[in-house]
Amino acid sequence: MKVFILGSYGPSLVNFRGDMIKAMVDNGHEVVACAPNDNGDIEDKVLKLGAKYLPIKMNRTGMNPLKDVALVWDIIRILRDEKPDVFLSYTIKPNIYGSLAAYFSGVENIYGLMTGAGSVIRGNTFKLRMIQKILIPLYKLAFKKCKVLFFLNDDDLELFKNKNIIDKQKSIIIGSSGINLNLFNKRPLRNSDTFLFIARLIRDKGIYEFLNAARIAKENRPKMQFKILGPFDSNPTAITPEELKKWTDEGTVEYLGKTDDVRPFIEDSFVVTLPSYHEGQGRVLVEAMAIGRAVIATDVSGCRQTVDDGQNGFLVPLKNSNMLAEKMITMYDNPEMTIKMAEKGYKRATDMFDVNKINNVILEHMELKELDKQYNIM
Known part of the structure; x- marks a missing residue:
């Protein structure tokens, strides 16, 4: 199958999703990774994982309606060119605009990963409440298109339920993005101060x-x-x-x-x-x-x-x-x-927090690997 992954920060494709991308490739899938090219060497690093890299223009913190509409059309254009079987997004703009673009592009298998609810959804200032009046309906609309939503913790899932962003969607708590224990291994202490x-x-x-x-x-x-x-x-x-x-x-x-x-x-x-x-x-x-x-x-x-x-x-x-x-x-x-x-x-x-265990859960519930265990499905 062809898997399309969309993020809002180029280095995160390698630093945070690299092991997952490699696991997908190792399971025989073609992977296209897309995010802004914040660092010049992102393409080379993604290629080393066995995937294809596509840059996209995206302001991850701004809320300019015209630019956001243009972003949706850019994603649609790329998806229609690539024709993926599976779409996975993470972080706010990819989750909202990416999921909607994937739906309008005819992608049948759409998944979202919530890496954190963020201050925009949790905040209670006047400004943030005004932003939420726009953001929450967009989240609701986008997440209705997703087959499965992955959450890192119970608190974020409950928050999204309490704000009626999600209702009957299949939601899975994975607990962590995982750590590559071969890279992050035990090192002796050098100081105590x-x-x-x-x-x-x-x-x-x-x-x-x-x-x-x-x-x-x-x-x-x-x-x-x-x-x-x-x-x-x-x-x-x-x-x-x-x-x-x-x-x-x-x-x-x-x-x-x-x-x-x-x-x-x-x-x-x-x-x-x-x-x-x-x-x-x-x-x-x-x-x-x-x-x-x-x-x-x-x-x-x-x-x-x-x-x-x-x-x-x-x-x-x-x-x-x-x-x-x-x-x-x-x-x-x-x-x-x-x-x-x-x-x-x-x-x-x-x-x-072994990344291999967590990636197995993600891939199994995305039907990219045989599901052979029972996991925490909310």
Whole structure:
């Protein structure tokens, strides 16, 4: 069968969906992967997976009706040229506009992967409520065209049910996008003082809470090290380079830039921290656990399913820099406890988040592989 995969960020085809694409190819399917060409080497990387790459113009954060209509027509044009048997999308615009375009293009087997509900659906500000009046009907219309919807956690599924976005559609909780345990394998500790933040540098990832907590902790434990890894972003809530420079100049944090390979940075950390406001699953937490690092995250959707509070790390209240600082100091002051947490996290990652197991579930329910087990179907 010919499978068409649509995303909104080029590198995610390789970094987050690469193992799934390869699994589809290994099962004898032809795969076409489509997303904006954010990095020049995406095509080569997709080709190495055995798939074909097609670039598309897409503004993943903007809401310009004319541009969005043009996007739908672009997707329709590409789908009519490629004539896939199966369509799979992930993230907001591909899920909405891609699913509708696939339906209008005559694709019979349409699937959607919810990698996270996001602040747009969860938010309660006046602006976000106005956006939801447009977005929710579009979601409902698009998801009616899907044979199966995949969710990473129960909270997001319940949210979409409560907002009447989905009703009788077949929905499956897969728990995670999965981690390649051959790539993310256990590494020995190099230090016991470095706390690492990895994410896009936007408010919803908890960048400001991390900065404030780092300042509090460093005032109490001057030898603690706080490092930030991740790209600046076009999101309106993103921290600016000038803003971050004030924190680095005062010595509170060190900015490591952005990278295509987080492994050496995780290896050089003691604890990985993600004080996010919401997550589909908090992938970086699993990556850290698989490498053998303890974690701290907020007690929110996507993180609480990954972090077993007090066992492989800590969960802290949302938007609470003081509690975050307190837990980081506790882990710094008690390295033996933190190392035991890291051991439990490693076992949790290998038991629950193996990408091969999760891809088997996805492929089986997309009828790209024989279904031979009973999984969590909601």
